[in-house]
Amino acid sequence: MGGTVPRRRTGIVSRVTIAPDPNPATLSWAVRLLRAEAVALGLVAAWLIWADLTADTVDLTSALLVTGFAVAxxxxxxxxxxxLAARKAGARAPAIVLQLMLLPIGWYMIQGGLGWLGVPLMALGVGVSALLVSPPTTRALGLG
Structure with a gap:
């Protein structure tokens, strides 16, 4: 009887295949770069706090606003x-907006003679935005 009896189905659930890449590289890199930007801006905020505390004369309102903006x-x-690491689709749009804010910042740095810093900032903003709108990231966030 080996092989002549049809095999019985063992339930009503069909096989489920799991996507081969549950966390696409584009999303992982976007998260890494956003976190790196946060660390860099946190260091700038720490320097601003130190500068606020050690300055001889300070316009206190302006100092607190600039420092608070950097911390926030x-x-x-x-x-x-x-x-985004938790795949919350609603986080993509604000992240893109913050990345696009690097374009005018970089432009004014270039105009002020800091092209060595402005050009990489603009490239970073465009690059992370591209990672966030790429098809693998869009699929991973359930948007496409």
Whole structure:
């Protein structure tokens, strides 16, 4: 009887295949770069706090606003990186907006003679935005 009896089906559930790449490289790199930006901006914020505390004369309101903006942006970038790592689709648009904000910042740095810093910042903004809108990232976030 070996092989002559039809094999019985063992249930109503069909086989499920898991995507071969559950975390695409584009999403992983976007998260890494967002977190790196958050760390870099956190270091700038720490320097601003030190400068605020050791300055001889300070316009306190302006100093606190600039420092607070740097701290908030660092925390926001870190949180967006975490949300994207957890595949929260709603985090993609704010992350892209923050990356596109690097374009005017980089442009004004170039105009001010800091092209060595402005050009890489602009490239970073465009690069991370491209990673966030790439098809593998879009599929991983359930948007496409």
């Amino acid at each position: 942006a660092a925390v926001g970038l870190w949180a967006l990186g975490g949300a």
